Amino acid sequence: MADTATARTSFIATSSSAATNTAPTAEISPELWQTLALLSTHRSVLGYILLAHPHHLGGGVSIIRSSGVIFDGDAGRKYAAVIARIVDSVRDGMEEVGEEDEVKFMRIRTRRHEILISPDDKYLLAVLHDPTA
Secondary structure: OHHHHHHOEEOOOOOOOOOEOOOOOOOOOHHHHHHHHHHHHOOOEEEEEEEEOHHHHOOOEEEEEEEOHHHOHHHHHHHHHHHHHHHHHHHHHHHHOOOOOOOOOEEEEOOOOEEEEEEOOOEEEEEEEOOOO
16 A cells, blocks of 8 residues: 555645635655655655644645645645644744754654654645654
8 A cells, every 4th residue: 555655646726715725736855756756655654744844834834745645635735734833833942942943853652653744934745654664
């Protein structure tokens, strides 16, 4: 099943809801495209989702690209919103305790999966990983 999930790569057409905006894909660097292609072929990766950084959209979440059936349709939009909230919560918490460092990478482990989140200035990249694979 992991093989079929990682083979699916799609651009997500987003609806015109308040929490979701459409993002341009032209600004993605060749290095990022290469990283996304590599992630799609890794057997333990169930999928990835690349989001436009919410601060660039006035707080909205926009899916630029995703791979894996887990991020298709409404589930993808839900993951996108949750990932953006997680990143914002961690950044807010760091500021609240007086930590003036920048969040570079987050790893969240559940019973079945790991969610790896890499925020930067333009994008939020989240990878859903099966640690037992």
